[in-house]
Amino acid sequence: IVMSAGGCDEEITFFLYQKLMTTAERTALEEKIHGKEGENEQIRLQMIPLRQLWRRTTDSKAMIASGLYRELDRDRRLPRIP
Numbered sequence: 001i002v003m004s005a006g007g008c009d010e011e012i013t014f015f016l017y018q019k020l021m022t023t024a025e026r027t028a029l030e031e032k033i034h035g036k037e038g039e040n041e042q043i044r045l046q047m048i049p050l051r052q053l054w055r056r057t058t059d060s061k062a063m064i065a066s067g068l069y070r071e072l073d074r075d076r077r078l079p080r081i082p
Contacts, residue, residue, distance in 0.1 A: 001064060014065050018081050 003010050021029075026047055035041025048056055053066045072078050 001068075012061060012064075014068060016069070016078070018079070020081055 001012050001014065003012060029045050030047060032045070033042050034045060035043040050066060050069065054063055057063065069078070
């Protein structure tokens with residue numbers, strides 16, 4: 001995806017990774033503090049339903065990815081998790 005038509009040549013490539021997880025696996029990821037320890041980062045992962053993402057973020061890349069996913073899913077062009 002080209003982020004700004006004509007204004008710059010910056011592109012962003014989106015990747016999709018799907019994985020079925022148990023509730024215990026999701027809870028463990030949310031409770032863990034992520035980030036580089038030496039840089040004093042304390043990043044907490046918060047999982048939310050994809051359909052709520054547009055209400056919970058102002059990040060344009062996340063909103064583009066959400067819309068792209070929704071349209072590809074609607075057109076049945078996404079791989080299914082076995």
